[in-house]
Amino acid sequence: MRIALVGNPNVGKTTLFNALTGAHQEVANWPGTTVEYVVGRVRAGGDGADVELVDLPGTYALSAYARDEKVTRDFLLYENYDGVIVVVNAASLERNLFLVLEVLELTPRVVVALNMVDAAEANGIHVDAEALSHRLGVPVVPTVAAKRKGLQELLQMVRRVAEGSLVPLRSWPVPYPEELREMLQPIAAEVASTPVGQRLRPEWVALRLLQGDEDVIRHAQVVPQGRQAVNLALSCCAQQAGLEVELGGQAVALDPALHRHLRSQQSEFELAIADAKYAHIAEMVVSCVRRARVKRTRTEVLDQVFLHRFWGYPLLAVIFFVAFWLSFIASAPLSDDVGNLMAWLGRQAAVALGHAGAAQWLQSLVVDGLFAGIGAVLSFVPYMAIFFAIYQILQDSGYMARASVLVDRLMQMMGLHGKGFFALVSAYGCNVPALAATRVMENHRDRLLTNLVIPFIPCNARLGVMAVMTAAFFPGTLGAFVMLALILISLGVVAGAAMVYRRTVLPTEPAPLLIELPDYHIPSLRNVLIPTWHRVWMFVSRIWTWLLWATIATWALTYFPVGQPVDQSLAARLGHLMAPVGQWYGFDWRLMIAILFGFVAKETTLSTLGVLYGAGSDGALAHLLTQSMTPLVAFTYLVVYMLYVPCLSTVIQMRRESGSWAWTAVGIGVNVTVAFGLGWVLERLLMLLTGAGG
Amino acid sequence: MHAKCSDCSVRAVCCLADLQVNTAARVASVEGHPAFRQRMLALGITPGSPVTVLRAMPLGGPMEIEVRGTRLAIRRDDAAGIRVATP
Ligand SMILES: Nc1nc2c(ncn2[C@@H]2O[C@H](COP(=O)(O)OP(=O)(O)OP(=O)(O)O)[C@@H](O)[C@H]2O)c(=O)[nH]1
Ligand SMILES: [Mg+2]
Numbered sequence: 001m002r003i004a005l006v007g008n009p010n011v012g013k014t015t016l017f018n019a020l021t022g023a024h025q026e027v028a029n030w031p032g033t034t035v036e037y038v039v040g041r042v043r044a045g046g047d048g049a050d051v052e053l054v055d056l057p058g059t060y061a062l063s064a065y066a067r068d069e070k071v072t073r074d075f076l077l078y079e080n081y082d083g084v085i086v087v088v089n090a091a092s093l094e095r096n097l098f099l100v101l102e103v104l105e106l107t108p109r110v111v112v113a114l115n116m117v118d119a120a121e122a123n124g125i126h127v128d129a130e131a132l133s134h135r136l137g138v139p140v141v142p143t144v145a146a147k148r149k150g151l152q153e154l155l156q157m158v159r160r161v162a163e164g165s166l167v168p169l170r171s172w173p174v175p176y177p178e179e180l181r182e183m184l185q186p187i188a189a190e191v192a193s194t195p196v197g198q199r200l201r202p203e204w205v206a207l208r209l210l211q212g213d214e215d216v217i218r219h220a221q222v223v224p225q226g227r228q229a230v231n232l233a234l235s236c237c238a239q240q241a242g243l244e245v246e247l248g249g250q251a252v253a254l255d256p257a258l259h260r261h262l263r264s265q266q267s268e269f270e271l272a273i274a275d276a277k278y279a280h281i282a283e284m285v286v287s288c289v290r291r292a293r294v295k296r297t298r299t300e301v302l303d304q305v306f307l308h309r310f311w312g313y314p315l316l317a318v319i320f321f322v323a324f325w326l327s328f329i330a331s332a333p334l335s336d337d338v339g340n341l342m343a344w345l346g347r348q349a350a351v352a353l354g355h356a357g358a359a360q361w362l363q364s365l366v367v368d369g370l371f372a373g374i375g376a377v378l379s380f381v382p383y384m385a386i387f388f389a390i391y392q393i394l395q396d397s398g399y400m401a402r403a404s405v406l407v408d409r410l411m412q413m414m415g416l417h418g419k420g421f422f423a424l425v426s427a428y429g430c431n432v433p434a435l436a437a438t439r440v441m442e443n444h445r446d447r448l449l450t451n452l453v454i455p456f457i458p459c460n461a462r463l464g465v466m467a468v469m470t471a472a473f474f475p476g477t478l479g480a481f482v483m484l485a486l487i488l489i490s491l492g493v494v495a496g497a498a499m500v501y502r503r504t505v506l507p508t509e510p511a512p513l514l515i516e517l518p519d520y521h522i523p524s525l526r527n528v529l530i531p532t533w534h535r536v537w538m539f540v541s542r543i544w545t546w547l548l549w550a551t552i553a554t555w556a557l558t559y560f561p562v563g564q565p566v567d568q569s570l571a572a573r574l575g576h577l578m579a580p581v582g583q584w585y586g587f588d589w590r591l592m593i594a595i596l597f598g599f600v601a602k603e604t605t606l607s608t609l610g611v612l613y614g615a616g617s618d619g620a621l622a623h624l625l626t627q628s629m630t631p632l633v634a635f636t637y638l639v640v641y642m643l644y645v646p647c648l649s650t651v652i653q654m655r656r657e658s659g660s661w662a663w664t665a666v667g668i669g670v671n672v673t674v675a676f677g678l679g680w681v682l683e684r685l686l687m688l689l690t691g692a693g694g
Numbered sequence: 695m696h697a698k699c700s701d702c703s704v705r706a707v708c709c710l711a712d713l714q715v716n717t718a719a720r721v722a723s724v725e726g727h728p729a730f731r732q733r734m735l736a737l738g739i740t741p742g743s744p745v746t747v748l749r750a751m752p753l754g755g756p757m758e759i760e761v762r763g764t765r766l767a768i769r770r771d772d773a774a775g776i777r778v779a780t781p
Contacts (some may be wrong), residue, residue, distance in 0.1 A: 061736035094762040095738050267728060274735035278743065278762075309752050405767045409755040412769065418756070442729065512730050512772040514737070517758065517765045 001162045002052045002080065006072055006103060007087035008096050009058030010518050012115045015145040016087060017055040020155065025055060036436075037071055042155065051155065054081065057439075060095075062102045063213065076106060077200065083109040083162035085154065090120035090127045090142070091519070093289055097281045098274075100136065104173040105204040111158045112140040118147070119519060124292035132288040137173065146524065172203060176276045180269075183210060183236045190229035196220050207273060209233035212266035237265040299398075299519045306402050316406050323394065324428075324487070327387035328467050329480060334382035335464070342375025361562070365555055368611055373551030376607035377543055380464045384539055387429055387460055388532040396523035400425070401515055408513060414495045415502030416453070417446040418513035424450070424494070427457040429535065431650040435657045445506045451657050452501055452667045455646035456493045456674070458486075460539075461602040466638055468606060472622035473634045482635065490642055493674060542601060550600045554608050571612065581676075585640070585683050586633040595640070601647050632690065636683045644675035696774045710759070710768075710776040713747050719778040720744055721761075726775035734776065738762035745778060 005013045014025050021040030042051040059069040062076065076084070086103050088096035104110055114129050133140040139157045143150035176184065188206035191197035196205055196219055208216040210233050220226035306312055350367045394400050404411075404421040411418050419440050427434035434454050438447045458466065466486060474482045557571035574596075575589025582592045590612040598605045606621065613624040625634070645668055646654070655664045696711040713719055721743050724734045739745070739761055748765065750757040756767045 060733070063732055063736070092762075092764040095764045098736060098738065263728075267731060270732065270735065271740070275740050275742075278738055278740050303749075303758075307749060307751075307758070309749070312751075401767075405751065405756050405758070408767075408769065409751065409753055418769070442733075512726075512733065513756065513767070513769045514733065514772075515756075515767040517767055 001050075001082040001159070002054065003158055003162060004054045004056060004075060004079075004081045004084045005087060006056050006076065006084060006099070007058060007113075007115075008060055008089065008099055008516075010516065011058065011087045011089040011096065012145040013058065013087045014055055016085075016113065016115065016143070016151070016154075017053055019145055019148050019151055021053055036439075037075055051159065059099065061099060062106065063211075076103070083111065083158050085111050085113050085158055087113045087115050087145075090114050090117045091123055091125055093125075093127060094281055094285050097284065098277055101174055101277050101281070104136065104138065105207060106201055108138070108201075109161050110138045111154065111161050112136065112138060113145075113150075113154050114140050114142045115145050117142045118144045119521070123297050123519075126290045126292070128288045128290070132284065135284045135288065174277050174280050176273070180272060180276065187229050187232050187236070190225060190232055191220065194220065194223050194226045194229065196223070196226055205229075206233070210236060210266070211270045211273065212237075212263065234262065237262045237269070240265050240268070297519070299517075302520050303402070303517075306399065307405065312402075312406050316403055319394070319399070319403075323387075323390045325480075326390060327383060328463055328483065331382045331386045332467065332471065335379045338381060339375055339379040342371055342378060346371030346375065361559065364559060365552070368614075369551055369555030370548075372610050373547060373554075373604070373607035374543060376610060377547055377603050378540070379606075380461060380603050381536060381540065383464045383467070384429070384460050384536050385532055388535045389528055391426065391429060392528045392531050393523045395422075396521075396527045398518045398520040401517050404515060405517070414498040416450060416498050417441050417443070418515065420446070420450040423454065424457060427454045427459060428463070430459050430461075430539075431455055431457065431646055432653045433535075435650070435653045438657060442512075443508065445508045448658055448663060449498060449501050449506050451654060452663070452670070453494045453497050455650055455654070455667060455671055456490055456497060456643055458490055458642045459602065461647075462642055465602065465605045466642060468622070469625065469634060469638060472625055473631045482638075486638055486642055489639060489678075493643060493678070497670065497674065539603075547601055547604055550597060550604045551607055551611075554597060554604070554611050558611050585636055585676075585679055586629065587637060587640075588628065591629075591637055595644065598641070599645060599648060601649070605641070632683070632686045635686065636679050639682055640675045640679035642675075643671065643678065645671045696770060708778060708780070710745065710747070710773040710778050711757070711770045713745075713778055713780070715747050715750060717780060718744060718746060719780045722777040722779045724776050726772075730772070730775065737764070737766065739776060745776075 005017055007013045017023060017038070017040060018025055020042050023038070023040045025038055025040075036057070038055045040053050040055065042053055054075065056072040056075055057069060059072045062073050075081075084103055084107060086100050088100060100110070100112055112132070114127060114132070117127065120127065127142075129140045129142045139161065141150055141154045141157055143154055145151070172181075184203070184206045187209055188197075188202040191205045191209075192202040196216075205216060205220065206229075209220065209230055217230055220230050306315060308315075346367050349371060350363060353363045353366060394403070400422060403425075404418055407421055408418040411421055416424075420438065422440075423434045423437040426437055431454055434457075435451055438450045438454075441447045441450070467483065470479045470482050470486075554571070557574065558569045560570055561568070571593055572589060575593045578592040578596070579589050582588060587595075590609065593612060594605050594608045597608045609625070610621045613621060613628070629637075645651075651664060651668065654667055655661060658664055658667075696709060710719075710721075721739055721741050723741055724731050724739060734740075743761060745759055745761045748758040748760055750770075754770050756769050757773055758765055758767050759773070760766075
């Protein structure tokens, strides 16, 4: 049997899902963590059928606009399932019950999971589950998903509801006022005889028709009786609006003035319906919720500090600075250790191969190709692990939601949507999930805009390469400032690009920003470690899919023709083709090749450079690099490298998110242009400033 | 006063964007794009519901409001579409 998990954002659906299925889906204290639906299996313990659980993105209502919310609505409307678990947050029951009522109107096979009862009790809120169950007419099971409490009861209950052995009641979960009922009932009766009415609950369809839900109208109109119901709903609107026109679907579509009139009437209905729901909820809350007023909750106290009108901002800067420092500077020794370990292994392998009498080319492949390449990639793991762990802590504690409130004004100036902040920060980890994270935005243009600027943000792999090169060229504290300068340049480019896009091709007001501020809590080890492990593993497993082949290809391009020095190799010939471009910047052919190959995956850059400079696997690359170019050229190279083009995976993801190759091409084109354009300007400027001359 | 509420003549009815911090008020009406209205309704910002501004960030930044037991951050420009009545 198939059970859908729905609920408001951030109520613990995924936590519940993971606890029941043993899956490791990402959980965070941030509304909008899940953006796609995920299916998992709960093994039945001896009796009964297996339960298939579907984790859906959070939503406030079933009239959803954002793409992730539409996933939930479409699932509930058009997919098959045997029951629904509506997860509610006991601490803000009033708002959560709205969705419960919406779902109840759609299907009676509902069990309510009254989640986060622990947090609610801590805030002095006690919910009487029994009483609530009586009022709603469906089972209500108290749970603490994070501590695996109440899960078995929930599962049992939902089994019984889905099997039909426990039959919930009443056809109208909300006692609508008489005048609304008089209109709804005939429409529902009409709908009941149509295929739509047999699939979906007629009451719900009637409500939606009266509110002018376009999607439902379209579906209803496919059959004659359905059209009749639609017309009935329209004539109700017309009567209310004081119109005396003979209504047919056609006539309404034709006359814009009439249409406007009807639209306004439909929003009146919408208001009346929402009002009736909330009135009903208020009444339920009075009888089911007891509130002991605590002086000040922990969240209120912390917000006094973190959201302080003045101190909130420096605090934000410090927190993010520390996060970056820990990830990219403090982790450097760890990363060196990994690199050294691989180099040592490489040397051992060389010795072993030498003893075994392996061919020269095989030795070269293993030592210069494989160990050097894989070593370079694995040395990114410490960066990634620390970055993602910190990121996850910031998010699961609830701070990230506050940070997005603090920076919202800035985002607004750039024309970016406030919810994009989260995507932008996560882009520093990896651009690919960041692109997917934009799905929480309602407005297509807001999403597209954010998608177009995300690739300007250097991901972990790029930052890692930058950190290594910076350390080589700008030793000591100077290096930290250079890194800071690079990150500021990328931020400037993001802001500039967003403003330009907003003013030119994507001119809309960003959709309204509404961020629910979740309660702070101490991040759970599980919520930090599992996603971190997940990301690191994804990265490491790319070694097999891309990197191994890229490394071997690079090695082959430099090794052949056999016996020639590197600057006579195939790679060199390819590189010389690009040399004219490189000349402008003072990049030699090797740097150009590294840029080109970086497209496959940015983390190959170091190993590519290693192979091209003949550095082997013993960490001589830094030295060789400083020999072959000036710090100025290196800085320009870093800027170009940071901005020029996202990797292949990012391009594929961008295509997926934007749904268009044209926009993807625009994104890439702008990336390349800006990177090389800015690089050129910088190079000239730096030349002038240092007086080095042409 | 927020630019969008310049027509706010009656003292008792004003837009949420101009409401003082920690003043009790009730929602009078919600104006704006249908999607915006719908979202507000779903969140319980319906006419008659009590609303308080908990804090307002400086330089026209977002404001934090409490409505029906939930705290939400909302942009000042969006809050201008919500009319409130102070007792
Ligand atoms: N105190 C407490 N916290 C919980 C409970 N269940 C989940 N949480 C926390 O609530 C936060 C949100 O959990 P998620 O499972 O990501 O919520 P979700 O409903 O899937 O959220 P979206 O995917 O954004 O819609 C996480 O920080 C969880 O650790 C609970 O029963 N009690
Ligand atoms: Mg989730």
